[in-house]
Amino acid sequence: ERRAKIAPRQTLDDRHKKMQVAVIGAGVIGLSTAQCIIERFHSVVKPLNIVVYADQFTPHTTSDGAAGLWQPYVLDRGIPEEVKWNKETFEYLLKYVNSPDANEMGLFLQSGYNIFKEPLLDPSWKDAVLGFRHLTEEELKLFPGFSHGWFNTALMLEGKSYLPWLMERLKEHGVWFVQKKIHSFQELSPDFDVVVNCTGIRAQELQPDPELIPARGQIIKVYAPWIKHFIISHDQRAGIYSKPYIIPGSKLVTVGGIFQLGNWNEENDPKDHNIVWEGGCKLVPSLKNAKIVEDWTGLRPTRNRIRIERQIFNTGPKKFEVIHNYGHGGYGLTIHWGCAMEVANIFGRILQEKKPSWRSRL
Amino acid sequence: MKHVKHVQTGASHALELDPALSNISLPDAVGRNERGIFHLVLCTMDKMRVAVIGAGVVGLSTAVCIAESIPDCSVTVIAEKFSPYTTSDVAAGILSPHFSRETPIERQKRWFDDTFAHIFSIAQSEEASEIGVQFLSGWEIFKEAPIEPIPYWSDSVLAFRMMNNSELKRFPQATFGWTYTTLLCECTSYLPWLEKRLKNAGGQLQTGKITGFWELHGKYEIIVNCSGIGARALTGDMNVYPVRGQIHKVHAPWLKHFVRVGDGTSYIYPGISSVTLGGTRQKDDWRMSVDPSDSEAIFKACCALEPSLQRARKLFEGVGLRPVRAVLRLEKEKLEGEGSHMYLVHNYGHGGTGVTFHWGTAKEAAQLVQECVTEIRCRPVRPKPKL
Numbered sequence: 001e002r003r004a005k006i007a008p009r010q011t012l013d014d015r016h017k018k019m020q021v022a023v024i025g026a027g028v029i030g031l032s033t034a035q036c037i038i039e040r041f042h043s044v045v046k047p048l049n050i051v052v053y054a055d056q057f058t059p060h061t062t063s064d065g066a067a068g069l070w071q072p073y074v075l076d077r078g079i080p081e082e083v084k085w086n087k088e089t090f091e092y093l094l095k096y097v098n099s100p101d102a103n104e105m106g107l108f109l110q111s112g113y114n115i116f117k118e119p120l121l122d123p124s125w126k127d128a129v130l131g132f133r134h135l136t137e138e139e140l141k142l143f144p145g146f147s148h149g150w151f152n153t154a155l156m157l158e159g160k161s162y163l164p165w166l167m168e169r170l171k172e173h174g175v176w177f178v179q180k181k182i183h184s185f186q187e188l189s190p191d192f193d194v195v196v197n198c199t200g201i202r203a204q205e206l207q208p209d210p211e212l213i214p215a216r217g218q219i220i221k222v223y224a225p226w227i228k229h230f231i232i233s234h235d236q237r238a239g240i241y242s243k244p245y246i247i248p249g250s251k252l253v254t255v256g257g258i259f260q261l262g263n264w265n266e267e268n269d270p271k272d273h274n275i276v277w278e279g280g281c282k283l284v285p286s287l288k289n290a291k292i293v294e295d296w297t298g299l300r301p302t303r304n305r306i307r308i309e310r311q312i313f314n315t316g317p318k319k320f321e322v323i324h325n326y327g328h329g330g331y332g333l334t335i336h337w338g339c340a341m342e343v344a345n346i347f348g349r350i351l352q353e354k355k356p357s358w359r360s361r362l
Numbered sequence: 363m364k365h366v367k368h369v370q371t372g373a374s375h376a377l378e379l380d381p382a383l384s385n386i387s388l389p390d391a392v393g394r395n396e397r398g399i400f401h402l403v404l405c406t407m408d409k410m411r412v413a414v415i416g417a418g419v420v421g422l423s424t425a426v427c428i429a430e431s432i433p434d435c436s437v438t439v440i441a442e443k444f445s446p447y448t449t450s451d452v453a454a455g456i457l458s459p460h461f462s463r464e465t466p467i468e469r470q471k472r473w474f475d476d477t478f479a480h481i482f483s484i485a486q487s488e489e490a491s492e493i494g495v496q497f498l499s500g501w502e503i504f505k506e507a508p509i510e511p512i513p514y515w516s517d518s519v520l521a522f523r524m525m526n527n528s529e530l531k532r533f534p535q536a537t538f539g540w541t542y543t544t545l546l547c548e549c550t551s552y553l554p555w556l557e558k559r560l561k562n563a564g565g566q567l568q569t570g571k572i573t574g575f576w577e578l579h580g581k582y583e584i585i586v587n588c589s590g591i592g593a594r595a596l597t598g599d600m601n602v603y604p605v606r607g608q609i610h611k612v613h614a615p616w617l618k619h620f621v622r623v624g625d626g627t628s629y630i631y632p633g634i635s636s637v638t639l640g641g642t643r644q645k646d647d648w649r650m651s652v653d654p655s656d657s658e659a660i661f662k663a664c665c666a667l668e669p670s671l672q673r674a675r676k677l678f679e680g681v682g683l684r685p686v687r688a689v690l691r692l693e694k695e696k697l698e699g700e701g702s703h704m705y706l707v708h709n710y711g712h713g714g715t716g717v718t719f720h721w722g723t724a725k726e727a728a729q730l731v732q733e734c735v736t737e738i739r740c741r742p743v744r745p746k747p748k749l
Contacts, residue, residue: 097532098532098669098670099669100669100672102669102670103616103670103673108616108617108618108670109618109619110618111499111618111619130526130528130529131525131526131528131529131541133521133523135521136520136521138520138521139520139521139543142486151521153529153619156616224491225615225634225635226490226491226495226496226634227496228496228497228498228499228618228619228632229497229499229618248618250615250616251615285486285487285488285490286485286487286488286489286490286491288488289488289489289490289491289492290491
């Protein structure tokens, strides 16, 4: 049911009136980018045809396995655009949290702790979240061995719910989905004016990018409904997400603490399972009574900075555009909407170049 | 050498008990010190029999405190209802004091601090989930700022502070609020654990209805009255009255915070097995059956606070009668009658703050029982000794 017919080639006249857009990748980045483009331009460009190509759809994408906590890395690289996109995403989601859609989206509020063994500067996102503050002395007693920490209320956005919700919104707009692995941009160029590249860790396969590295994560999902806060422990020398963390979800609790740069192994490793389990039980002793449901491994598409840029392909029979949107590391859900809007901005500029009378509605 | 208290003067005396009498089972013994010969009556060296009436959170915790701190006692809990049929089982179990100011604040603070410390150590342990204990953060919101902007218990919970504007924005009716982290104790798990702990300490449980304290005369030396709303009929105390509370337990595991409206009429408490939605506060209302118009009002009010509740799966509803008393009755009484007397320790009138105060009042009640035990053990029946 996911196969769709490609529209037959149009005449030159028709081509001026419409846009054919292909989005490669159906994780949170691909789907939200498609949604942002169609929402902003569907009344401006008629027809605006979007087809999403992916080898994996929900629930088999990287986004589906992630815990879904909105939280950028704690040690900022200070990239201003990314700080802005993170904040935009939080504000966008916060508007939905009291809406009737929240449940279906997998969206809810959750508070919790980031704990450290040494002091560090407040993060760039302290004003984006709700009620950010430092931990009191009494609270630090909850975490022996840790001397500093933060508490704030953030959002949870669970991929397993959010992605199907996005697909429903896209279907309402007539977006098509095709389960197919795309091996090159050129494969799509005859039929599409713009290709949006949201392929995450697989972007290498379409275009070599030495900056894109997997950061392997392995998590354990357990049933522990008495845990109502996230707890993320940090060690500045070890690096982000290399220390135990516990993130409750709507049904199960994610226990993690693995961040292995350069490791492409997508199989669960029993050694990592033990590291994660022991680390989690040390943080929260009652976890010992939790029922283990499953293990999962995913590859965070890590890059020095997210690649959002336009690339024009002039070689070949037809000129086509590629907009890249990949490299979101372990903060894809956190930053997705800001990036989607940025891609929509680029798309808007492409439209204006094609036909100046098109005005994008922001 | 034995130290005894002179019953009439209250003075403490060191006595050498006559070795010839050391094997004899008393009621009386003879001892000697420099002041002469004292005739003392000591009660039978058999254990002091204590009956605790009531098997809710107050009764069971009091029984445990007595059994564990006074090895001289054998404790039997006598109750009509046991978990899961007590008032405590209906409660959400949040540790959050909202009590009449007629009870001195220092006492309330002590009871809350003792209970918080006790539940806190359980929360940090491996057994937390089995015992029904969890941490919970959330928001207490007000239409208008309360008379006391900072409650007396602000230091007792974790990280108490005022809500800021961005936090208040989510609750359009609220102009003021508190946010803090506290504990929640689900009695449907906690009470069975207390029962087990009591048995481990040598205590016993017995089903039975007590209509008058004298029923127990001759079988028990000390009675501890933890009968909650039942105290009204049992003691004739008109100061304790029911405030009816109806609740709805729903399945909404994505909810991670409590929400309480300042006057206590609406609240959402996510627990371990379910989320408790409430409530009602109907004074002098003894109805134990679920009222459908209350159900509707509760659900509507809670959905207004948390719209995602519309999608919650309803589990079941319940009613509890909060045993409200302006002054929590925690005191000793000596009942005279039939040529004899009985010692009575009252521990009731916790209102909607039973779980919140239970361990603190249990400890204090156990101390009162200890005082009774000491008094009984040192009772003389011979003429006054020469000084």
